[in-house]
Amino acid sequence: MHLTSLISATVIYLATLSHGLTRGGSLRKRKRSSSSSSSDLQPEGAMEVDAGKASDRRQTVVISRGLQGSGKSTAMRTAAMLLGGDWLNQDEFKTSGGNWKADRARFFDSISNSTECGKPYVFVDRMNTLEQHRSDVQDQIKTCNGESPKIVYLQWMHPADEDCSDPVKGSHYREVCLRNLRNRAGRHRSISSNAPIEKIFDDSAKKAQAVTKDELEEYGAEIFDIDVTLDRYGMVNEILRVLGRDKDFTEEQIRDAMQKVADIEKDMKPVANGPKPRMFQLQLSEESTKNFEGCCRI
Numbered sequence: 001m002h003l004t005s006l007i008s009a010t011v012i013y014l015a016t017l018s019h020g021l022t023r024g025g026s027l028r029k030r031k032r033s034s035s036s037s038s039s040d041l042q043p044e045g046a047m048e049v050d051a052g053k054a055s056d057r058r059q060t061v062v063i064s065r066g067l068q069g070s071g072k073s074t075a076m077r078t079a080a081m082l083l084g085g086d087w088l089n090q091d092e093f094k095t096s097g098g099n100w101k102a103d104r105a106r107f108f109d110s111i112s113n114s115t116e117c118g119k120p121y122v123f124v125d126r127m128n129t130l131e132q133h134r135s136d137v138q139d140q141i142k143t144c145n146g147e148s149p150k151i152v153y154l155q156w157m158h159p160a161d162e163d164c165s166d167p168v169k170g171s172h173y174r175e176v177c178l179r180n181l182r183n184r185a186g187r188h189r190s191i192s193s194n195a196p197i198e199k200i201f202d203d204s205a206k207k208a209q210a211v212t213k214d215e216l217e218e219y220g221a222e223i224f225d226i227d228v229t230l231d232r233y234g235m236v237n238e239i240l241r242v243l244g245r246d247k248d249f250t251e252e253q254i255r256d257a258m259q260k261v262a263d264i265e266k267d268m269k270p271v272a273n274g275p276k277p278r279m280f281q282l283q284l285s286e287e288s289t290k291n292f293e294g295c296c297r298i
Helices: 003-015 051-056 072-083 100-115 131-140 171-183 197-207 213-219 232-242 251-265 286-295
Strands: 060-065 086-089 121-125 150-157 221-227
Touching (some): 060 131, 072 086, 072 121, 072 232, 072 251, 086 100, 100 121, 100 131, 150 232, 213 221, 232 251
Parallel strands (some): 086 121
16 A cells, blocks of 8 residues: 555544544543544554454553653554554654644544544553653543453563662663663654753653552552563563463564564654654655555555
């Protein structure tokens, strides 16, 4: 399928986000929502998910928690691709010089749309280091015919920081993340190449608020640690294990999905460097475009 068709479909999806009372409600109170829609990234040979039957299954909402450079976005995107789920990353809704409130509203709408009787898996990918961040996400999550989804927090951490009050404040975690950020040479959605990386990271870590037992109980959520020292394959496999799906995919399928994500992400540029690309806010090379078309369906 031509990339233009994919772009058009995405633009139509964003343009048709609307408000109105529906059968879905948030976990804490009734919220506004619109008809559900979702992404269709899926690697060849992976398990197909029939969106029409998704409402017959209890949904799992996976919420990441971790700072820049932890590798969470790549791992979350790959897991979503394998599981035929939705990957919702807040940075993908940002526009250069745009209205941050409008950008955030689109991101929140996408959570509501995807969780209201949507696909079995929804991956909400952003730092979520503040309690307010996580509360905002929870407010957008819908029930389906009165049934709440399963909520899973994935927290990126370093095993050597296990005695730290909050894993994202650990010194070993900081070292790994900063090294990853430097190695990206400016290929990060929210951090440009000339940005003061250490200051940005340290400011985020200083403000972070740990997930408490009360918070988990309020939302009926579970939390699992993801070792930041794992390679990409290890992180993806650990996410699948946490979700009870690690036996459903071969190593070849996982690595195939990893390669497709790598092809997409290798041309990634900060939002501030130019106008918003229309497909996942990514600018693809000709080779990446061919690979992308091969793994996508409308």
